[in-house]
Amino acid sequence: MGSAAAPVRQLDPHTVAELRSAAEKILAAFGTSAASPALLEHVARTAGAFSDTLRHHCRPVDTDDGLFVLRGLDVDDEAVGPTPEGWATAGDSGAGALYDLTLLLLATVMGNPIAWEGQQDGRFVHNIVPAPGHETAQTGASSAVLLSPHTEDAFHPGRAHLLMLGCVRNHDHIATTAAGIRKTRLSDQDIETLARPVLPILPDDAYAEAQGYTDQLPPAVPALFPAEDGTTLRFDPAYTPVDRADATYRAAYRRLEAELARVSVSVSLAPGEVLVVDNDLVVHGRVPFRARYDGTDRWLKRASVRVPGRRTRPPAEADEHGYGQAALEAHAS
Template structure:
């Protein structure tokens, strides 16, 4: 069945909070990132994971010096939509070189001394901005633990439910919904998007559910399994049921990934409530067709995101995003304390306090 989400290819600016950086502030971010990139040097040892202590020290020592306007722009989205578009960092297409075909190639390119390797500088930009927002982190099992992921269409993965796909609709989902340590904020930075491919976002705050539906979806009925980007070796791992809806300081939170939820194991009552939730998330969906230099900041506790289908070019000009997971230490998920997250571990070098579940 063709989803209505496939038609959501236009930017809906009125429904998205915009936080445009003053030009001087945007330039300050690029200048600081360039300075750090030159100081630490581009080399595979640093570019592979971005967790090298020298780079981390520079980020931690210097992000506080960025103009107040940058820190202000990176605060968590505050509207019902739970999303903000932050514009606009200067990105020169010439500095990037061709869009790589997969994340491995992107990582490799970031570590080379090619004259067109602005990608590494933009990795540093993403880390600086994410650090202004909270604690950037990666996953050991995803893109080799790199703190900044590259999202590019990849040959052979066109139909997957993962960031490497293209021709398939990437269904709305909570990022890393299967794991208790998933991001509170998700930051997507656009390097290149010539066909204005839209990212879709839907907030639980805008969805209408009756009391009975809320009650059913707030009970732990089904598990959510890890997505394909983590591999597929989870057959023997216990899969505990989790609640779709949660609560944070009186506000409803959402943990939703239908592509990795075995709905056929649920009873009719649950399936009906879940179907209603799914249709509500489609109804309230808005689309952000990011332009180069724009960032999408998504509250992953209340918003699900996806992407409309598109035809990959595979000629070096494809859509290219960078993604960072961010933890907000002030938020806790005590109800999920017993989950082991299928053995997946975070790479969290900026973590200043103990884990959310400890």
């Protein structure tokens, strides 16, 4: 299907040059994309001085699709080197780091990038690559199974408002799937049912420490929220104990799942394309593929962004414990 299914924002050459020169300067000054307080401050200052044109390309998601693709960045396939066999060996120097910094700059224009102490060593830009031994996991390290549609970090109240997936390599045109809640048709009764806090969403396998959290009970959370501007969702069926709910709720949940499947679009990212997903409007996933582990596998970079002042979530979320995990914000808010 290609990314034809998603609205595209084509970056003009001047904006691409502006971004590249900013990323190059930061890499020259720090020699790494690993985020130190000094580097993050430098990134914020640089992003604050970007042109209005660049800023306009990064404006909020403005269609019911709940997502867009930024096109026009280039990635030098040779210079980035082979796809690593796991995030830990991805490294943070060279051409890969230049892309990390580009994403971090874009993320900073859109809002406040976040990291998790418990994920990928607290990095602000994650590497998503298939990892040997994780083929059937429900995390980004999987390959052989369908990664079912989910809200990113759904278990946590500090989760991103925006999810950015930047493509480094995708020779096999493996599709990311995305389904927007504003495209679905559900009865008022189902929406009402699913807006009740009935079931918890448990931490996913990327958060080993959070999975061992036993201090307090998992909070029940609503799957849907009727926000002022329209319905938003918080949805991760692979980590939701749906069996615990009564029959009415289970049936409504299955109808939501079926509607999301019906409206799902496939986005096959090309190198340099950045998919930006509104994490309150859209669930994302990935089709199964066969990993080769020969350095040519699909390689994405992921950044998560909080947008201050949004009213897309129930206020009660603020009291959730987040299973002992804390989101680290790049910039004091």
